[in-house]
Amino acid sequence: MQTDQFIPNNQVSRKTIFAIIGTGVMSFCGILLETAMNVTFPTLMHVFGVSISAVQWITSGYLLVASLVMTLASYMHKRFKLKQIFAWAVLLFFVGLFLCVSATNFSMLLIGRLISGVATGMTTPLLFGIISHDIPVQKLGRYMAIGAIIVSMASVGPTYGGIILYSLGWRAIFWIVLPLALIAAVIGLLNIQQTRPLQKPRLDIMGFFWLAGVFVLISLAFNEASIHGWNSSNFWAFLILGLLAGGLYVWHAHHFAFPLIDINIFKYHRFVLSFVAYALCQLINIGMSFLLPNFGQLVLGANSLLAGLLLLPGSLLRLILMPFGGVVLDKHGAALPILTGISASLISGILFFSFQASLTIPLMTIFYALFSAGFSLTFSNLLTDGMKQLPSKLKGDGNAAFNAIQQYSGSIGASLMATFISISQMNAHGLSSVTATARGSRNDFILLIGMELIMLFLQLIDFRKQRKTAEMR
Structure with missing residues (x-):
């Protein structure tokens, strides 16, 4: 578990940095493939003859399995050596990848994605577990942001998927990631250290x-x-x-x-407020990455290349702003970056809704860049601020809960977006498929705005509690 000591020398060992890189890039590869598949849905629907409600399981099923595995993270990190966990994750990742590239039917592809979900469910908590345990508290905000950047770089997945799908076909999406995953596996296996004693807790x-x-x-x-x-x-x-x-x-x-996740973490009210907002933040993020490429293709008639490229500027903007958001939190507290970020994301959602009838790929690109700016200032800082509310003995459980809800809320986000579109298509009553999909997408935008408003409300309550606590000291 992470100690709350203020370590004077502020030093982070080279081994720790490379362990973060290895586990982070492995997690990145898994999430990259997950987001890259979003832009392939229209193609997969045609190739395998499945509906949008079925094909969305490629994303939601993957995230569901990942979230279930993440509930075991606290137990695994206490019971097994971190290098062993990483080695198993690497093996499962490659098994899932080879099943996907050789899939001859939708069921085989889905099984490959579910196995890959197990791998990501092991590597992502490992990444943040190393950061929360081995990084001094003075640098926690920026290293959490770095970890979030590594994972969030996978937001370029739809762009990557669109380019590769357009030029080489959907199977190449998996093959091209293979060398990067191999390099990450070697780095991780050579540098992950066991800096915490092993225990023998009972598996719940x-x-x-x-x-x-x-x-x-x-x-x-x-x-x-x-x-x-x-x-x-x-x-x-x-x-x-x-x-x-x-x-x-x-x-x-x-x-x-010895419960799987100690629910005493939810006795800390500010942790709960950050936790719920974090879940909504990821739900909105995955919902957007599902909705926009499919809207571009199914409503605007764009090809997979353009549908993927519309997310690229926003994805790149995250790389710049996310570490900046962590530094702002370390220097000025969580309120400034989080409230600014939520406000920017809310304005983006309102713009998508207001201009929906006249959206173009360039306009969607601008609005998504604004959303990404807001997401960058919010996402990792909600995690950091929430974890700071817990005592050391509960940080492992808090880490497992945050990682599990990150994946599961993403799964629900994809399902919700697909559900509104599917229901609109079922109730088309003579409307064209394009019009019905546009109507369902409009309902999705309304839902996303509502969730942004809830996030803003929760965080206003959170920081009001923070101010009252500070005044009482």
């Missing part, structure tokens, strides 16, 4: 069962809605059962000595 099998129930049942609920609409009895049945499973996990965690 029942807790994992209930958490898996929550994640799977709620995902199935949205899948049912995308096929049969919001009035579907199956949608409500799965949703209620998922919420019930969540309640049973809370009860179980109160009565089990």
Whole structure:
């Protein structure tokens, strides 16, 4: 676990830096392929003869599996050597990759993506676990930002996917990543150190069962809605059962000595506010990366190259602004970058909604760049600020919870965007496919604006609590 000591010399070892690079680039490769696949959906729908509600499982299924594995992160980091965890993740990544490039049907492709999701579910918490344990608190904000940059660089995935799909075909998307993944694997295996003692905690099998129930049942609920609409009895049945499973996990965690994720983290109110806002931030982010390339292709008629390129300027802007946001947090506190970032993202959503009828690829590129600027100032800083609210003994559980909700909220984001479009297409009543998709996308933009407003409200409450606490000291 990370200590809260203020380390005087501020030094970070070379081994630690290379361990962060190795695990970060491996995580980047996994998330890059996940976001790159978003732009391939129209092609995959045609090649394999599946609907948008089915093909979105390439993204949402991957993120669902990754989030489930991440709930085990705290246990794995206590029980196994970090290098062993990384080695298994590398093996699973390559197994998943080779299944995808050789897929002859949609089921085989989906299985490959699910196996890859397991790998990412292991590497991403490992990256942030190394940072939170081995980086001095004085530099935590900027290193968290660096970790988030490595992962967020995968936001160039739709651009990468669009270019490769247009020029070489969708299978090449996987082949080209292979050399980078091999280099990351070697760097990680040579530099990951065991700087924390191993323990032998009991694996909370029942807790994992209930958490898996929550994640799977709620995902199935949205899948049912995308096929049969919001009035579907199956949608409500799965949703209620998922919420019930969540309640049973809370009860179980109160009565089990070593729960999978210690729910005492949720006794810290400011942690909860950051946690919920972080989940919404990632939901919106993945929702945008799903919605915009598909809107560009299915509504505007752009090819995969243009649909992918529209996200490139915003993705590159993240590389510049995300470390800046971490430095601002370290120097001036979390309120300034987070509230500024949420406001920028909210304005972007309002612009997308207001100009939806006249959107063009250049206009979408500008609006997405504004969204990315806001996301850069918000995303890693919500994580950093939330983790600072926890005592050392709960930081491992907080890290596991943040990483799991990052992936799962992304899964729900993709499902929600696909659901509104699918329902609009089902209820077209004579409208063309293009018009029905545009109408569904308009509902998606409304939803995204609503979530941005909730984020802003939660963080205003958070920093109000912070000011009151400071005044009482």
